[in-house]
Amino acid sequence: xxxxxxxxxxxxxxxxxxxxxxxxxxxxxxxxxxxxxxxxxxxxxxxxxxxxxxxxxxxxxxxxxxxxxxxxxxxxxxxxxxxxxxxxxxxxxxxxxxxxxxxxxxxxxxxxxxxxxxxxxxxxxxxxxxxxxxxxxxxxxxxxxxxxxxxxxxxxxxxxxxxxxxxxxxxxxxxxxxxxxxxxxxxxxxxxxxxxxxxxxxxxxxxxxxxxxxxxxxxxxxxxxxxxxxxxxxxxxxxxxxxxxxxxxxxxxxxxxxxxxxxxxxxxxxxxxxxxxxxxxxxxxxxxxxxxxxxxxxxxxxxxxxxxxxxxxxxxxxxxxxxxxxxxxxxxxxxxxxxxxxxxxxxxxxxxxxxxxxxxxxxxxxxxxxxxxxxxxxxxxxxxxxxxxxxxxxxxxxxxxxxxxxxxxxxxxxxxxxxxxxxxxxxxxxxxxxxxxxxxxxxxxxxxxxxxxxxxxxxxxxxxxxxxxxxxxxxxxxxxxxxxxxx
Numbered sequence: 001x002x003x004x005x006x007x008x009x010x011x012x013x014x015x016x017x018x019x020x021x022x023x024x025x026x027x028x029x030x031x032x033x034x035x036x037x038x039x040x041x042x043x044x045x046x047x048x049x050x051x052x053x054x055x056x057x058x059x060x061x062x063x064x065x066x067x068x069x070x071x072x073x074x075x076x077x078x079x080x081x082x083x084x085x086x087x088x089x090x091x092x093x094x095x096x097x098x099x100x101x102x103x104x105x106x107x108x109x110x111x112x113x114x115x116x117x118x119x120x121x122x123x124x125x126x127x128x129x130x131x132x133x134x135x136x137x138x139x140x141x142x143x144x145x146x147x148x149x150x151x152x153x154x155x156x157x158x159x160x161x162x163x164x165x166x167x168x169x170x171x172x173x174x175x176x177x178x179x180x181x182x183x184x185x186x187x188x189x190x191x192x193x194x195x196x197x198x199x200x201x202x203x204x205x206x207x208x209x210x211x212x213x214x215x216x217x218x219x220x221x222x223x224x225x226x227x228x229x230x231x232x233x234x235x236x237x238x239x240x241x242x243x244x245x246x247x248x249x250x251x252x253x254x255x256x257x258x259x260x261x262x263x264x265x266x267x268x269x270x271x272x273x274x275x276x277x278x279x280x281x282x283x284x285x286x287x288x289x290x291x292x293x294x295x296x297x298x299x300x301x302x303x304x305x306x307x308x309x310x311x312x313x314x315x316x317x318x319x320x321x322x323x324x325x326x327x328x329x330x331x332x333x334x335x336x337x338x339x340x341x342x343x344x345x346x347x348x349x350x351x352x353x354x355x356x357x358x359x360x361x362x363x364x365x366x367x368x369x370x371x372x373x374x375x376x377x378x379x380x381x382x383x384x385x386x387x388x389x390x391x392x393x394x395x396x397x398x399x400x401x402x403x404x405x406x407x408x409x410x411x412x413x414x415x416x417x418x419x420x421x422x423x424x425x426x427x428x429x430x431x432x433x434x435x436x437x438x439x440x441x442x443x444x445x446x447x448x449x450x451x452x453x454x455x456x457x458x459x460x461x462x463x464x465x466x467x468x469x470x471x472x473x474x475x476x477x478x479x480x481x482x483x484x485x486x487x
Contacts, residue, residue, distance in 0.1 A: 025417065036115040054482040056469055057258040062243060062406070063462035064264045064453045066482055070461065072109040077166040077467055079106065079113050080155060082174030086117045086135070086145055093301075094383045095191045099171050105460040114158055114165075115175075118144070148176050166471040170235075171461075185470050187261075188235040190287045192379035194224040195207045195248050199378035199400060200305065203419045207309065209375075229253050237470060239463075242263050242381045244401040261466055264406055266459030267390060271358050272365060274392035274447065277293055277364030286351055288330055288367075296428075297368035297393075299361065299384045301336075302337030302428045307374030307398060307419065312342055314424040319349055326434060334364050363381060365391035369439045370431055373397040376419055381406060389413070389450035394442035396427060413446035430459035 056063070056153065081103055087096040087365050099115075107113045112132045118140040119125060125137065136158065138150040152175075159165055167173075168186040182187055200219050208214070232238070232253050238260045240246035246262040302308050318325045326349060333343050333352045343350045358366055365371070371388035377402035385395050385407050397403045399416040410413045417427040431439070450459075468479040 026185045050184050054484075055258075056465065056480050056482050058259070059482070060257070062246075062262040062264050063466070064266070064458045065463070067484075068461035068465050070457065073464065073468060075468065075471075076110045076112065077105075077471055078163055079111055079467060080158070080165045080168045081104070081113065081117075082146065082151065082170040083117050084113065084140075084144070084171070084174050086115065086120075086125070088120055088123060094265070094380060095171050098189070098191065098385055101266070101325045101456050102460055102463055104128075104130070104133070105456055106427040106464060109460070109464065111464075115315040115474070116146070116154055118146060137469060148179065151175070152179050162386060167467040169467070170383050177234035180236075182271045184236050186235060187237040187239055187466060187470060189239040189241060189263075190245055190249070191241055191381075193245060193248065193253075194221055195252055196245065196379035197377070197401065198225070200376055203376045203378070204305070207419070225252075230405055235465070237261065239263050239466070242402040245379070262461060263462045263466070264453060265383060265386060266454050266456045267356075267383055267386045267456065269390055269451070269455040270312040271362050272387045272390040274363075275362065278363045279368075281365035282367035286332070286353075286367075290350075292328065292436075293401070294328055294432060294439070295429075296369070297332045297334070297364060297371045297388070299334040299356070299371075299387075300382070302333065302335050302339040302343070302372075303377050306337075306466065307335070307376045308339035308342075308374075308417060309431070310353055310421050310424055311372070311374040313348065313421045314341055314347075314428060315343075316346060317421070318425055318428060321344060322429075325429070328432060329428075332364060332368060333416075334361065339360045361387065362391070365393055368393060369436055370443075371395045373403075374419070374424065375400070378402065384451065389446045389454060391442045394396070394439050394446050395468075396431065409449075413442055479483060 053065075058368065059066075074374040081099065083096065083099040085093075085096050087100045090100060103115065105112050107130045110132070112134075114134045114136060116136045116138075119137040119295045121140070125135065125256050136151070136154045138147050139152065141147055166182050170186065172189065172191055175186075175188075180188070180360065182346055198218065198221055201221055205214070205218070229252070230253060233251070236259065238249055238255055240249055240260060240262045241260055241264060243264075246260055249260045250257055283295070298311070300306055315331065318329075329349060331343075333340070333350065333351045334354070334356045336355050340352050340354075343352050355366070365388050369389075371384065371393050373385055373395065375382060378398075381402055382397075385397060385403070388395050389407070395408060397414070397416060398419050400419075404416055408416055415427050415431065419422040464472060465479065465482075472479045
């Protein structure tokens with residue numbers, strides 16, 4: 001009996017030694033799994049899972065999180081772009097800036113770009129030294145849109161010249177669905193859809209003064225959503241510029257998931273980056289004294305739906321009520337619009353700078369401690385937030401789905417608030433209480449996020465891969481499949 005017990009102890013010791021050895025030896029571990037049926041099967045499944053490529057057409061998240069090659073592809077494309085307006089100087093909305101940033105980068109990567117857009121009224125059209133970038137201009141309609149008959153004729157002529165277009169891109173409804181339905185190699189980028197704007201309209205109604213007549217826009221907007229649900233399927237592929245918009249296109253507009261692709265907006269990381277010296281020079285030129293001052297920045301159109309009525313009222317009340325706020329806060333406002341003169345009336349704490357070009361905006365972002373966007377427009381992905389983030393600044397914005405779902409995804413990089421004066425005042429007070437050091441740390445976290453997702457390079461690489469996939473017919477070609485290089 002004693003011999004049997006000793007033998008059993010020896011066996012257990014031997015078993016433990018073998019087990020420990022196998023645990024630290026990969027080859028032995030695989031061999032041990034090979035002897036153990038369930039373990040070997042699990043190992044095979046994990047190995048298959050690691051090498052299984054992703055079908056990009058059904059990828060549910062933003063393509064910006066994937067790593068595509070930074071080198072131009074072997075196959076260069078002939079791309080047609082329809083955009084209502086081409087940016088001129090500093091006067092450009094987000095859609096036009098997106099078109100400019102993306103397609104100039106694609107042209108620099110060697111693709112042949114043909115831009116169908118309207119000619120500028122009372123100003124010359126910008127010129128570029130890029131030899132593979134072509135513009136097809138036409139007079140705008142009375143409403144400022146592209147003349148569909150003219151641009152379609154221009155497109156057909158160019159499509160039959162040399163080689164046909166590999167892929168066609170339209171920024172929003174630059175090309176109407178009456179023509180887009182004829183193209184299977186087309187992608188449309190949505191910078192705002194009617195369903196999203198309903199939230200904006202609810203906010204506007206809540207902020208309406210009792211003396212103002214009640215708006216009928218909500219009923220009209222619901223009918224517009226129904227209309228969009230009907231004609232959106234006539235575009236072959238849809239690019240959502242926010243995670244929220246992508247979800248709506250799939251769930252509410254009922255577009256098949258293999259035709260909806262999320263590519264978040266990106267901005268030029270070579271222009272928008274931290275520059276302490278430039279920021280100090282910018283403040284010096286404006287006569288902003290003292291390092292204790294916290295500088296808030298706003299940029300864009302100073303109009304009602306960008307939230308300036310509530311921002312104006314919040315600042316007015318805080319300047320009146322709080323000595324600390326009045327002594328510590330300076331607000332820089334870049335842009336123009338009806339609220340510019342109102343901000344000037346608030347006194348020396350508010351400096352209205354007017355519209356700034358990209359080079360000036362770089363100095364503006366470097367000079368501020370936090371960027372504030374009080375927008376009431378619950379749609380799209382505002383470029384100003386992304387510019388501030390890449391400049392290493394924390395951001396503060398309205399709590400709407402496109403922003404909280406794609407941009408300010410945590411308190412470590414900024415602040416969100418409800419679109420009310422009370423909520424905005426509380427958040428501004430919290431910024432003041434947190435102080436410059438906390439804002440600096442949040443800005444560093446914001447920039448890290450921005451470099452991962454919101455650069456023009458990341459956006460361009462994602463669009464390029466989508467265009468290559470579409471040009472290949474969306475089949476099983478390598479362009480439509482993604483293999484994580486880390487595996």
